Amino acid sequence: MLRFSNGDDFTIGAAPYAYRPAAEQETSPRIILRLLLENFETTGFVDTGGVYLLLSPEVADNLGLRPDDGIPTAPLMFRGQRVSGALHLVSLTLPAEQGDDLTIQVTAFAPQLTPFQEWPNDFPCILGMMGCLEFLRFAVDPTNSTFHFGEIG
Amino acid sequence: MIGTLANAPPAPLLIREFFGIRYSDTELTVTSGSLFDLPNDDLGTAEWWPNTNVPVFDRKSDFAESALSFTGTVSAYPERSYERTVANTMIDPEMSRLEVTAQIGDERAFVAAQKQVDWQRRSAEDFIRGVQLALAAGAYLVARNLAALGASRFPNHADLQKYARVLAPPKVSRSKRSSSSDWKASRNWLIHHGESYRGQWVALRDGELVGSANTLKALSAQLHSTTGLLITKVY
Numbered sequence: 001m002l003r004f005s006n007g008d009d010f011t012i013g014a015a016p017y018a019y020r021p022a023a024e025q026e027t028s029p030r031i032i033l034r035l036l037l038e039n040f041e042t043t044g045f046v047d048t049g050g051v052y053l054l055l056s057p058e059v060a061d062n063l064g065l066r067p068d069d070g071i072p073t074a075p076l077m078f079r080g081q082r083v084s085g086a087l088h089l090v091s092l093t094l095p096a097e098q099g100d101d102l103t104i105q106v107t108a109f110a111p112q113l114t115p116f117q118e119w120p121n122d123f124p125c126i127l128g129m130m131g132c133l134e135f136l137r138f139a140v141d142p143t144n145s146t147f148h149f150g151e152i153g
Numbered sequence: 154m155i156g157t158l159a160n161a162p163p164a165p166l167l168i169r170e171f172f173g174i175r176y177s178d179t180e181l182t183v184t185s186g187s188l189f190d191l192p193n194d195d196l197g198t199a200e201w202w203p204n205t206n207v208p209v210f211d212r213k214s215d216f217a218e219s220a221l222s223f224t225g226t227v228s229a230y231p232e233r234s235y236e237r238t239v240a241n242t243m244i245d246p247e248m249s250r251l252e253v254t255a256q257i258g259d260e261r262a263f264v265a266a267q268k269q270v271d272w273q274r275r276s277a278e279d280f281i282r283g284v285q286l287a288l289a290a291g292a293y294l295v296a297r298n299l300a301a302l303g304a305s306r307f308p309n310h311a312d313l314q315k316y317a318r319v320l321a322p323p324k325v326s327r328s329k330r331s332s333s334s335d336w337k338a339s340r341n342w343l344i345h346h347g348e349s350y351r352g353q354w355v356a357l358r359d360g361e362l363v364g365s366a367n368t369l370k371a372l373s374a375q376l377h378s379t380t381g382l383l384i385t386k387v388y
Contacts, residue, residue, distance in 0.1 A: 130293050
């Protein structure tokens with residue numbers, strides 16, 4: 001685990017990540033992590049410029065998130081299209097390969113596509129900063145593709 | 154007498170910078186209601202009496218009525234052509250500022266406008282509307298703070314409590330390492346076999362394929378339980 005100079009823990013767990021484009025038509029590699037959403041395991045990539053946890057419609061559906069259960073919010077611009085949806089509270093766990101798992105109660109955007117909309121490239125989930133990663137300590141070690149994470153305080 | 158701003162003479166310049174009008178020192182604006190959904194060059198209709206001075210809000214100065222730099226007040230021009238276009242509606246200047254700034258997506262102006270709202274005197278519904286507008290404006294931190302403030306002021310209001318809960322700062326907790334699937338083995342499977350499943354959803358456990366389908370829904374239907382599985386789309 002990573003530690004401060006005084007010996008205190010900086011992180012409590014670490015997990016390998018894949019470094020590749022998130023979708024077939026993408027060219028820029030992303031840090032893609034394994035996630036546990038409630039009891040559903042999938043992958044998502046880190047986007048520190050984004051907000052909330054952006055779920056793919058299929059994943060949101062699989063989690064049983066109904067629009068009426070969330071709070072309405074303005075449509076998001078996602079890859080050139082306005083996507084409506086609602087915000088929900090979702091439990092996200094980063095499973096550790098070393099150390100302990102970390103579970104975060106995050107704000108998640110569950111898209112509601114219109115009949116004529118398609119989720120581009122079936123994008124995986126996206127881990128944004130505000131409402132998701134913001135109160136997490138994390139560090140990336142590119143030499144062995146390891147994502148270190150820890151709780152604050 | 155009713156007049157449209159679009160019909161006013163060019164004397165009140167910077168019309169694009171106006172977003173609200175109200176009677177001077179008497180009562181709130183009587184307008185078409187929501188000004189925010191009108192084109193920039195047509196601020197809707199306003200009702201006034203001849204020679205009434207009409208204070209305006211200036212978007213350039215964060216909607217501070219007192220900070221007008223170009224004119225101070227604008228006189229109405231009742232001699233132009235007039236017609237009643239819509240029923241008159243009382244508007245709430247504070248909330249209208251939020252509506253307008255959210256509509257135009259001006260986060261900075263929204264943040265400034267919400268600071269001028271006396272939230273201690275606002276209803277639970279105003280808080281909810283404020284949060285929704287903050288989200289629309291991209292002022293996510295304001296949305297969170299407003300929801301929290303509203304929830305503390307109205308502890309029995311179920312919707313506000315939900316807003317506050319969903320928008321609250323993430324709560325982080327540690328737990329012992331789960332006994333879920335071996336990510337490395339599953340990742341190796343994707344590297345070595347992913348090409349054959351490109352575009353499909355797959356379920357893996359400890360590096361072995363448990364199921365695959367074209368959609369997540371179809372895959373889920375195949376699985377008795379998703380516990381311990383890595384489910385992902387293969388790219």
